[in-house]
Structures are given as structure tokens and as C-alpha cells.
Amino acid sequence: MQDPIGNLYNWLMGWLVSWGVDQAISNILLSLVGIVILVTIAMVLDVFLVWIERKVVARFQDRLGPNRIGPWGIFQPFADIIKLLIKEDTTPNGADVFVFNLAPILSLASVLLLWAVLPIAEVVFGVDLNVALLYIVAAGAIGTLSVIMAGWSSNNKFALVGAYRMVANMISYEIPMVVILLIPAILTGSMSMLTISQSQEQYWFVLVVPLAALVFLISAIAELGRSPFDLNEGESEIVSGFHIEYSGMKFGLFYAGELLHAFTFGAFISILFFGGYNGPGVTQMPVLGVFYFFIKAMIGYWIIMWVKYTVPRIRIDHMLYFNWKFLVPFSISILVMTAVMHKSLSGYETPVYVGGMLAANLVLGWITIEILRAQARKQRKMDDPNSRVVAELTH
Amino acid sequence: MIPLSWFLILSAALFSIGLFGVMARKNAVAILLSVELMLNAVNINLVAFWRYGNIVNMAGQVFAIIVFAVAAAEVAVGLALVISVYRRFNTVVADEIDLMKW
Amino acid sequence: MTTEQILWLLPLPPLLAFVFIILFTNRWKVLSFSIAVAAAAISWIGSMVIFSRAVALHEFGKFIFQSNINWLPTGDTYLRIGVMVDPLTAVTLFFVGWTVLMIFIYSIGYHNFGKPKGDHDRAGLQPHGATVKDEHGHAHTELSVEPMFSRFFAFIGLFAFGMYTLVVSDNLLTLFVGWEIMGLCSYLLIGFWYGKPSARAAAIKAFMTTRVGDVFMLLGIVYLYSVTGTLNYREIFYNPEVLHVLGNTYTPLGISVASAIAILIFIGIIGKSAQWPLHVWLPDAMEGPTPVSAMIHAATMVSAGVYLAIRIYPLASAGGGVHNLTPAMMTMGIIGCFTALFAATIAVAQNDIKKVLAYSTISQLGFMIAALGIGAYVAAAFHLVTHAFFKALLFLGSGSVIHGVEHGALHTGEHVDPQDMFNMGGLRKKMPITFWTFLIGGLALSGFPFVTAGFWSKDEILADAFAHGQWLVFFVLVLAATLTAFYTMRQITLTFFGAPRTKAAEHAKETPWTMTLPLILLGVFAVVAGWAGIPEALTAGTIPNWFHEFVGATLFEHPEPLVFNFTPMLDSILISLGGLSLGWLVYRKVKAGDPDPLVKPMGPVHRLLRNKWYFDEFYAYFVVKPTIWMSEVFTSLWMDRMVIDGILNAVGGIIGRVGHAFRNYFDAPVVNGFGDFLGEGTKWIGKESAPLVQRGRIQGYMVASLTVIIILAVAFFFFRP
């Protein structure tokens, strides 16, 4: 029971070869099977994510949430799906049909692509890519593309505006995210997710670079386009943004994509900073990692939801200022600090190392807060009406 | 295994298509698109020669990366020019931007 | 620090000074010049340290300081750059360090630091003077501070960077880089007062003229690289195998590869150190501020040309030697001799104090080149050093003189040209320090026996010419030397002796210490620098000829010391004394308003000389005009419009015809197809050829050029040898 997937693979492989299928062909076939299985798991999970989301938001808003269909309303999602499937599937006039239909598929695909590199356990993963971190960014780029395709092709000004906002949002917040992604790479000397998870056996990286984890969380939320960064679908201004024209299952794809994306980023946070599948007893029984992984990912997802249903939406200029004037410089300074400290502390044994890094992070955070406070004071003095009145009176 | 010739033919074809686009398209943006095609053809060649030459000498990949940088710069400046030209002449048809003639 | 580290860092301070002044301290004069001078001082200390270590080293020359790094990966090999000190570099560093520092200090005073702001000065023009009230309350004008004070120091800082880079580099590539940086700075500094049209013109002239040479020089360097695969001095010039191979392989032209390369590079040198026929820019370069004239056009940049010439001497002499001259050496000898004589004759008839010095510089550089041409390697280097000192001294002195006269002119409100020697006279009393230092410099220039540096170096050149039996060279140089002595004394007499010829000269005033101190220090060197190279036989072997031993070690096989002979020495004594006394006698009593006493006896010859043998006019008529005609009439009008367009029209037409013919043969019956065949064809000519010719359509250009490229490529592919 050490390596179930590997055993299964070998067994099937032997079976196929004994059937006289060529080695390479059967390899491809098995890979396809694996892909199908992985995607299916993801999608099924996605279905239940709908339920979870609705339950959690209900609790946040002091409601009960779905509670009719099945125990605790657990079969509510299926009802939703059926509803979406039987709705009329409209296509606006003057829409660019091909692109219009391609966009939602890409949107979901860009999320499913991410699952390829998730190390669910030490022995359960799609592929151990040595450039996985870059791969994440690449998939994000495809997501951006799907958004702009949807916005442009639906021939609707609200959709286009929403798409523009979304793209501006994503492209801006990609920068701090990429910078932060470099930090685990620095700490482990590798861009492979599996290696990053493995190297967190003793201590989680959140202890070493808490600030990075925080920034990653923020930029991840922005990347997801969820509240407080959900300007792309500001119902009050542009009625639900780039997927305004989509109905039925196409909208469903967008929706599923968004939920799965959120969960996936929760998983990323857990992998990059919270030790991924690591937990008690994993060394003896690697498959246990799956359990820990999903628990941590769920917690991450829950945090994202928490933020979403607590914090109100912010203005677009605030959003961009926050990114360009605060997050980007901050993340870069974290990067530099981490690189320097890691280099200088790497010789010492673990407690000293972790303590040093933690201390450095705390110092940096304190400095940042001080700077912000000073600026806020200045700002307040500037736009405080009384002070201006005083100034005028003194003249 | 794939012989080197396949890659070379592919990149030659891609290059020629891009060249055609550069010389024949009206729209300045389209010309830039075609330039991208040509650059990609170059990259395919670079990487192919790296792969089929001495693996340890990374010159091919390094220069592919530098081509990426150049492409990004070229697109940024080129599109900026196109946009300012569009502001100035209200067109992006390359043939209609012909002040430089005697 | 190790010597290598110092070497790497040596050019840096001036560059940093340049950057700092340009970016930050542009507004504060004190800060600017202190940074610049400090940088120059640091580099000076560095070069002195290097020089002392070099001198201390035993068998220096075989073992040298050098370090180089991989710079650019070129496939599997690398383009290496590095630094090196061999004896030649050491002595060059010595005088470069000194002169540069002196000139930096001098510039402070020259640009009237501390003087009030001018009344109507503006950037780009010389300061016109400012009115100030003295304690008695009545106003009088005095010199005003340079409006672009900081900028000047930034520029000369950059210039010093270029010079140090050139000197310490161990390969021709970085040397070329420094060379071009200096070219740029020369342009910037000659045109420093860009408000004056003449200055602008002079700047452009200097830049263009030197470019002409540099192109050839670059060709030579590329050729050398293609032949040897390296540009490192040691690997080429200190390497008998390479030199032997280069010297004995022959180009289609019949001369050896070494000579060909040497000649190509030498053309660059001609441009840089203003040899005939590319000398025209140097006199005009006097439009720049005098420190610039001193620095660029006496001490460093033009010396850089000769320095390079000395560098490539092994190449030039490869396959030949002192006794059978290679073509390259002959070229050098001929051009050097001619320049020396020709410039000296011009200098005789100039009235502008700086112009005289400019021409004398050209002529002295001619001396050095000629010396190289006859294989007098050490003598050339020696004269390079001494000349750098006394010529810098003379220029700075002349600047001081001009400054004094300007002061007088402003004081009296008299409008005279402060550079015309006929407006001076009697400055001996007014500006004693300037006078004595200038006198020392002048005597050194004219080779006053036994004390001055110029005597020993010039004498060594003559002795070499004599010993190797190069009679023509010998006599030409003797003549040139006589003229040198003559015009030097003429200058000194007109400037300092006799009675003041103008009120301005009367009220001239000694310049501040920042200007006189460099004069004194340089004056010292103008004397003592020569004692390093006193022939051994003269002192009966008690003092060895240190310079010869030291610099001779630069070459792989040392040049043998000369058998001493009294004839050339006597000659040089006689000519210097004779020329000096002659000058004194002729110009002793020139009254105000008198013409040059030589005008009457010499007549038209004098006019010819005064007009610099009409060289500028010659170029104007035979080079500039044709070029303009070429570009405007020939290329644009005939080639472009008639030939090229004609061809393109034809191409378009033919293609059109063909394409259309096909259609007709397939579509319509031949007979009535033929009718519109012609018509359509002609229409095609118009339609199709229009984008091919210059209609401002970029893609049309692409198509046309690509067609040509394909045709050429196919041609090369099939008809390649």
C-alpha cells in the first residue's frame, strides 16, 4: 500500500502489453486514463464545492442554506446542474460564436490544467514537472485569455468592460504572485511542487516566510477575481461582468471554473506554505497524505471564502494602487530579504534558521506597518476638513 | 526518433509564412503578428539545434530566451507606435502611412 | 592593492566624476570642480604608483603587469579584454597622469572660478566680462565666470577616462573604444562654446576628419583579428612567430600583410594626430577653450595617435627593420618628414599665438612619426614624452597670456583680438611667472642645448636618422628643427619682449595661482624629463641612458643603442641656437601696427604660408564640393530617380507583362488578347511599379530589397569560387 498508483499503473501496463499493445501506445493510453480520472475527481469535488460554498455563505450570513434535498441539502448541486442544463442556451446577436463557445471551456480548462501538477500525496500526483511554478502562471495566462475572449465575443459593452477590468486585475496581481512564487523556489532550490512539499517535512514554510504566505493569499484572491477584488462582476455597475451574456451550462462552466479555481488556490497555499500532504504518519503510510492535503486545501479554500463574504468590494483605482504602490514593492522586498537571510542562515541548524527567518519577517512587517502608518497620518492630515479650515483661517 | 530535418522544414515554412504576412498584410498590427511568427520560427531552429547539438552547451536555449525578451520589447514598442500612429493618422494601414517619400 | 587591481580601477574615477557632475552636481561649481580634480588626482596617484612599481621591477618588459578576463562569448571562444603595463605604457601613464592633473587644476582658474557672473553671458558663448564696483565705487569690467563651468569639468573627466582606458588597455579593441570616446570628447570640447559658428564648424570638422581615419583604422583592426584571431598586444607584437608569419605572407597588393594592417591603422593615426593630409582639423580645434587645446591637441589625444603608432611599430617593421624599411615604415617616414617641415613653415607665418602652437604640435608629431619611420623606436617614445610636457606647458602658458591680455582688454575697454601676438609685447614685466615658464617651454621646443628636454629627444631623433644614413630624413628634420627654433623665438619675442603694442597688453595682469602652479610644475618637467635619456657616450658611460634601456625593453629584441656621433649633436646645437637668435634678431623691434617683417622679403611665399598652403580651400574645392555634388546631384537625382527607378519600373513592367500574358493565353484568344496586352501591361507598369520605387511604403521597400537579396544570394551560391 506504499505506492497504489504506481502498482496500478504497472499492473495495467503489464495487462495491456500482454494483450499485445505497443509499449509507447499503451503508455499514452494509460496517461489518458489517468488524466480522465484526475479530471473526474476534480469535477466531482467541484460539484460538492457548490454545496460547501452555499452552506458556508449561509452560515456567514446567519442563514441555514440548502437543506431540502438530501441530508443537509447535500444533493442541492445536482438540482442546480439540472436547472442549468435545461435552461435555454442563448447566444447574443453579433456574437463571435466560435470564440463565444470556446471561452467557457478554456476558462474551466485553465483550472483543470493546474491539477496536473498538484502533489496530492507523495505517491499520488499527475506529473512532477520541474517548472511547475511557472506552469501555474502559464495556466493563469490561459485563464486571462478565456476572460478576454468571453468579454470580446459576447458583443456587449458590459461584458467588454468587465473583461478589461478582469484582465487589468489579473495581469497586475500576477506580478506579486510570481515574485512570491519565487520564494519557495529559493528555499528549496527547485520549482517542482513535489520537491517543495517534500522539503517541508520538518517545518512548514509559513513559519519561515509568513509575509510571503500572506501576500500570496491576497494576490491569489485577486487572481481569482473574488471579493474584495470582484470588480469584473460588479453587479451594481456592470451587471455581472464578462459572463453576462452566458446562460445555461456555459455559465455553469464559468461558475464551476471559479469555484474549482478557488479551491485549487487553497491547495496551492497549503502546498507552498503549509507543508502540502505532510502530516503525522505520512512517512509510514504515504497515502495518508491525500487526507491531509484535502484538509489543508479545504482550510485554505475556507479562508478565501471567509474573506469573500466578509470584506466589501473596493474601487478599481484603489485596487490598482494597492497592487502597484504597495504589493509589488512589498513582495520584491520580501523576496530580497528572504534571499539574503536564506543565504546567510543556511549554514545553521534548523531552529536557528527558522527563528532567524521568522525574526527577519517580523522586522520587515513591523517596518512596513510603520511606513504605512506614517503615510496614513499624512493622508489624514491632508484631507482632514478641520485642518484645512484651520489653515484657511490662519491665513 | 524525429530527425532534425523535420524541425528545420517546419521552421522554414513558418518563417516564410511570417515573411509573407509581413510583406503582404495591410494592417500594421497584422504585420507585427507576422513578425512574431518569424521570431517563433527562429526559436524553433535555435532549440532544435541545441537539442541535436551538444546538450551541455546551452547557447541555443539562452538565445531563445533572449529572443523572447527581444520579442516582448519589439511588440511593446511596435504596438505603442501603431497606437500613436493611429491617433495621428486615424489609420493603421501601412501603405497609407507614407510621409517618408520624395 | 596589487598593480593589476590599480590598473583595472585606473580609468574609473574620471568616469565617475563625469557621471556625478552630469547627474547631480551640475549646479554647484565648487563641488563639480572638486570632484573632477579629486578624480584626476586619484588617477594620477594610481599612475604614479604603477610607474614606480614598473621602474622598480627587474627585467621589466619581459615580465609585465597584465590581467585580462573573458568578455564576450563568441561561440566556443571568448573575446578577451584586459589591462597591461609594459614600459611604453608606464612612461605614457607617467606623462598622461601629470598633464591631465595639471590641466584639470589649470581649468579652474582659466574658467575664472570665483569671478562674478557676467552681465550678458549666456551658455554656449565665451564669458564677456562683468562690471564690478571696487571700494571707491567706480565700476570697471573684469573677467566673468564661465556659464557652463560644471559641464566643462564633466567633459574633460570623460575625456580623461577615455585616455586612461586607451593607455592601460592590453588590446586594440578597448584601445579603439577609448580612442572613439576621446573623439567624441574632442568634438564636445572644441564645440564647447557652441554659440560661436566657427566653434561649431571646427567641432564638426574635427569629428569628420578623424572619422575618415578611424574607418580605415577599424578596417585594419578587423583585418588583424581575422588574420591572428586576437587583438592582444602581447600575443601579436611581442610574439616573433606571429610577426614573422605576418611579415612574410603577402597581400594581393604585393606588400606584406603586416604592412597592410600597419598602414590601415596608420591612416587612423594620421587622422588622430593630425598628420598631413588630415591635419586640417587641429588648427581649427583651437576654437575650444585653451585647456582643451592643451589637453587634447597637445598632451593626450594627439599623443595617443603617436602612442598607437609606437605600439604597432613591431607590426610595421615586421619582415623588415631598421636597415631595409618596410612599406609601412616608408609611409610613416615620408608622411612624418613632410608634415614636420610643412607644418613648421606654416607656423612661421601665423599671428595667432595658439595657431602657431597648433602647427608646431603638428610638426613635432611629424618628427615622432618620421622617427618611427626610420626605426628610431626609442627616440620617438622619448620625444613623445618630452613633447607632451613642454607642449602642454606652452599651451597653458599661451592660455595664461591670452587670459592676461583679455583682462587688460576688458579693463581698458579696448577691442583687440587677445590671441594675436602683434597685439602683445612687453608682457615680460606684467606676467613674470608666465614669461619664465613660457620661455622654458619655448626653449625646450626649440631644443636649447643641454638643459632642456626637447634638446635631448630631438637630438636623439636626428642622431638616429644620421646613424642609419637616412640622409633625406635627416636634412628635412634639421630644416624643420631650424624653423621650429625660429618661430618659437618669434613667438616669445613678439609676446614678451619689446614694448607693449596695445593698451590691453599694458594692463595685462598675472593670472591666479591655479593657472601658474601647473605652469611651474610642467616647467620643471620640461627641463628634467630630458635627463632621463642622455646618450651614454656623452657622459662617458657614467649615467646609463635609462630611457633607452627602459623603453627599449618593450620590443621583443631590444633596439641596439646607437654608436654616438658628434655631428648630429653639433647640428642640433647649431640649429637651435641659430634659429633662436635669428628669430630674436628679426622680431626684436616690431612696433605697434607694423606688418610681419617677413612679408616684404618673402612676399607671395609668405601669403601662401599664412594661408596654410591653401589646404582648407583645396579640400573645400576638391573634397567637400564633389561630395555634396555626389550626394545631391549624382546619387539623388541620377541614380535614384533615373537609374534605380528606371530599373524598378522595368521590373514591374516585365513582371506585369508576363503575369498578364499568361492570363491572356489561358483566358482569351491570343489575337484580341494581344490588344489589351500592351495596354494592360503599361497599366501594370504604373500600378505595380509604384509601390516598388520610393513611395514611403515600407513593405514595398521590403519586397524590393528582398528581391535583390535573393538575386545576390543565388548568384553567390552558384558562382562562388
Place this chain on the structure above:
Amino acid sequence: MTALQIIFLLAAAVILISAVMVTATRNMVHAALWLIATLFGVAVIFAVLEAGFLAVVQVVVYIGAIAIMFIFAVMLTRREMLDKGPQMNKRAWLAGILCVVIFASLIYMLSSWVGFNQIPLLVGNADTLTLLGQSLLLPSAYLLPFEVASVLLLAALVGAVYVASNRKQEEK
């Protein structure tokens, strides 16, 4: 016909078809999208050549940045999106001839080269990613070109901002 060859042929087909579409289609946005398809194909080709890093960078840089920039530019130069009239200029036929000639001559010259049909040697377990990083950062390797590229990017950034900035608005 190994699996790798199949993948290659598929990718090549995608590349060439979509490249043709880039130069042929009238709708500029479609052209940009076709370009993206081409770039995906090229990324696959990189993956086939076992240059995974470049494959991913291709997607990040080209599709994440350049393609998006193109789409924005197309939308900003909107008037041309009406796509009336032919998208080729009058020289198209001549350009076509030239390109065919170039392609033919390229293939001809390449096929006369000895290494034209050579088979790759195995990468084995050489960590090309580490090698790439080292050769980008060693001064004895390609550090200088790498830095120059970064400077180039900075210059391009500044230049683009300056060129595209609307002066009229600044004057206000």
C-alpha cells in the same frame, strides 16, 4: 511512427494551419487568436524538444503578455476591425512568389547539409534546467547578454510608455 512523431506532426499541423490563418483572416481579433494557437503549437514543439522550461516560458510570455497586448492593440485601433475590403496590399502576389522562393532555397540549401537528417542523442539525466540557469548567470557564460536583454526590456518599457502616451491629455 512513434508517439513522439505523431505529437510532432499534430503540433506542426496546428502551427502551420493557424499561421496561415494569421496571415489570411480578415478579422484582426481572430488573427490574434490564431496567433495564440500557433504559439501553443510552438510550445508543444519545445516540449517535444525536451526544453520544458522554454515551453512554459513560451506560454507565459507570449500568450500571457504578448497575445493579450495584441488583442488590446487591435481593440484600441478599432476602426480597422470593421475589416472592409481586402486585407492584402497590391504587392501580395510578388511577396508570395518571394516567400516560396525563399522557402524552396532554404530547404534546398539545408538538405545539402550533412547534419540534415541526424538523430538526436539522448539527454539522459542531464539537468538541463540547472545548466540553463548556470549558463545564464555565469560571467564566463552568457551573463552579459542576459543583462543587456534586461536593459533592453527596461528601455522598451520606457520608450513604449513615452510613445503611446497621449500628449494632448498631458497638456490639459
